[in-house]
Amino acid sequence: MKAIAVFPAGKEVRLIEKEEPQLVKPAEVKLRILEVGICGTDREIVAFQYGSGPAGSDHLVIGHEALGVVVETGPAVARVKPGDLVVPMVRRPCPHEFCKACRSDRQDFCYSGDFTERGIKARHGFMTECVVEDERYVVPVPGELREVAVLVEPLTIAEKALSQYRVVQQRLPWEIRHSPDDDLRHTAVVLGAGPVGLLGSMALVASGFKTYVYSRGPASDPKASLVESIGATYVATQNASIERLARKVGNIDLVYEAAGASRAAFELMKVLGTNGVFVFTGVPGRKAPVELDTDLIMRHLVLKNQLVFGTVNAGRDSYEAAIRDLGVFMQHWPDAVRSLITGRHPIEAYREPLLGKPRGIKNVIALHGSHG
Ligand code: BGC
Numbered sequence: 001m002k003a004i005a006v007f008p009a010g011k012e013v014r015l016i017e018k019e020e021p022q023l024v025k026p027a028e029v030k031l032r033i034l035e036v037g038i039c040g041t042d043r044e045i046v047a048f049q050y051g052s053g054p055a056g057s058d059h060l061v062i063g064h065e066a067l068g069v070v071v072e073t074g075p076a077v078a079r080v081k082p083g084d085l086v087v088p089m090v091r092r093p094c095p096h097e098f099c100k101a102c103r104s105d106r107q108d109f110c111y112s113g114d115f116t117e118r119g120i121k122a123r124h125g126f127m128t129e130c131v132v133e134d135e136r137y138v139v140p141v142p143g144e145l146r147e148v149a150v151l152v153e154p155l156t157i158a159e160k161a162l163s164q165y166r167v168v169q170q171r172l173p174w175e176i177r178h179s180p181d182d183d184l185r186h187t188a189v190v191l192g193a194g195p196v197g198l199l200g201s202m203a204l205v206a207s208g209f210k211t212y213v214y215s216r217g218p219a220s221d222p223k224a225s226l227v228e229s230i231g232a233t234y235v236a237t238q239n240a241s242i243e244r245l246a247r248k249v250g251n252i253d254l255v256y257e258a259a260g261a262s263r264a265a266f267e268l269m270k271v272l273g274t275n276g277v278f279v280f281t282g283v284p285g286r287k288a289p290v291e292l293d294t295d296l297i298m299r300h301l302v303l304k305n306q307l308v309f310g311t312v313n314a315g316r317d318s319y320e321a322a323i324r325d326l327g328v329f330m331q332h333w334p335d336a337v338r339s340l341i342t343g344r345h346p347i348e349a350y351r352e353p354l355l356g357k358p359r360g361i362k363n364v365i366a367l368h369g370s371h372g
Contacts, residue, residue: 003128004350004365005059006046013046013355015348016059021132026076029135031068031086035150035344036127036365038353039065039195040260041120041283046354049285051120063127063365064090064119065153067141077135085145086138087152087323088126091313092116105136108160108313117313127347129367139319145326148337150364151199155322156314158200158256161279162207163318165254168307172275185210187249191268192259193223193234195362196281198340200256201232202329212249214240214268215259222339223361229336230329237264246271253277260284266292272306280310 001020006013023030042062045051053060070084080086093102094114101109119125141149188204190197193215204211211232217223224234235245246252251273257265260282270293272278300306314322329337342360345353346367353363 001129002347003061003124004063004347004354005061006048006051006053007059008048008053009058011048013351015350018061018128020130023072023074023132025134026074027135028074028132029070029077029080029086029138030072030130030132031088031138032071032130033063033066033068033126033128033367034085034146035067035367036063036125037065037150037154037195038363038365039154042354043358044285045120052122054122054124057124060119061124061126061128062119063125064117065150066126066131067146067149067152068126068131068138070138071130073135079135080138080140085141085143085149087141087149087319088118088131088133089137089139089314089316089319090117090120090153092118092123092137106315108315108318127350127365139316139323141323142327145323145330148326148330148341149323151195151337151340151362152319152322152326154195154362155199155203155326156318157196157258157281157311158203159318159321159325160314161200161256161281161311162203163321164309164311165277165279168277168309169275186253187212187251187273188254188256189214189245189249189252189268190232191215191255191257191265192261192282193217193221193227194258195340197256197258198223198226198361200258200281201227202230202333202337203325204254204256205231206325206328206332209254212245214242214245226336226339230333242267242271251276255279257282262287263290266290266297269297269308270300272300272304274304274306276304276306278306278308280308281312283312 091107093107094112096112099111107115116122188209188211190201190213213227219236227234255278257280262284344366
């Protein structure tokens with residue numbers, strides 16, 4: 001079967017042939033992969049800036065945003081059956097007894113750092129024709145979401161962020177009420193209009209936030225009309241300084257950072273509102289240090305009861321929430337959701353979407369089916 005792999009020693013990215021995997025353990029399922037999304041992490045891996053292959057392997061099969069169909073199940077499999085659509089999870093637990101997170105099936109909070117991630121860290125990924133997986137790590141998807149379910153994994157990032165936001169904001173004893181009345185609605189600013197930013201904006205709008213997307217593209221960018229079509233407001237960085245953005249928004253209750261640009265993020269932190277929460281999801285490359293008004297930021301953190309957290313990966317609950325929410329988005333904004341997928345490419349044509357200039361929003365490798 002075909003697979004896309006990186007070979008770090010020779011700094012090569014190649015389409016390779018591999019043996020098709022077979023079921024070994026009773027609780028395993030075999031999936032035929034239908035689609036695999038390409039994200040910034042993949043682009044870093046193929047640039048040899050991130051990721052690692054399994055121990056003893058000279059290569060890593062990439063791909064972690066996948067949609068598959070179950071084709072075979074072991075005798076102990078109870079949750080899925082052949083023909084079911086599923087999204088496989090990315091992270092697998094570390095082996096250490098002391099890691100309470102991994103021992104509680106919450107490897108997204110792993111303490112040891114010895115977790116593995118399919119297609120990213122020490123485990124082959126999904127950009128291939130078939131994979132075998134423990135049924136614990138596949139999440140069923142309703143058939144009607146077939147055309148957009150490749151977006152589930154990037155949406156889990158927003159779902160995990162939002163679920164933590166709800167938990168931490170329980171510190172406000174009057175509790176958060178999302179009301180259709182504008183004045184009582186919580187406001188969110190999303191930094192960045194890539195797939196994670198746009199999916200996050202949909203999740204925020206769907207859960208009642210008055211949502212602003214602050215991004216580099218001009219107001220004429222198609223992403224801006226996409227943002228407006230879901231009921232959020234697009235603010236182009238070139239048209240509005242952060243002070244102007246803050247005046248427009250009022251008290252910023254939540255910043256959802258999805259750009260991976262640290263300078264812009266910390267500038268935005270200066271205008272986070274009273275009792276506000278700032279969530280980082282981007283992983284910036286290492287660039288030169290930047291100067292920052294740390295006194296101002298620290299004063300605000302303290303005097304305005306602010307909270308800053310980072311979030312990575314996602315647990316099963318966030319996958320289930322993402323699948324539910326994607327169904328909601330498709331009811332409200334089917335065209336906007338579909339337009340997040342810029343292009344579908346056959347596996348043989350991987351080079352341009354993976355190694356070429358980033359184009360559009362989400363590019364997808366489509367196996368076993370139609371592309372275009
Ligand atoms: C993936 C996460 C992963 C993270 C760090 C992201 O692109 O979506 O699942 O944990 O990279 O490797």
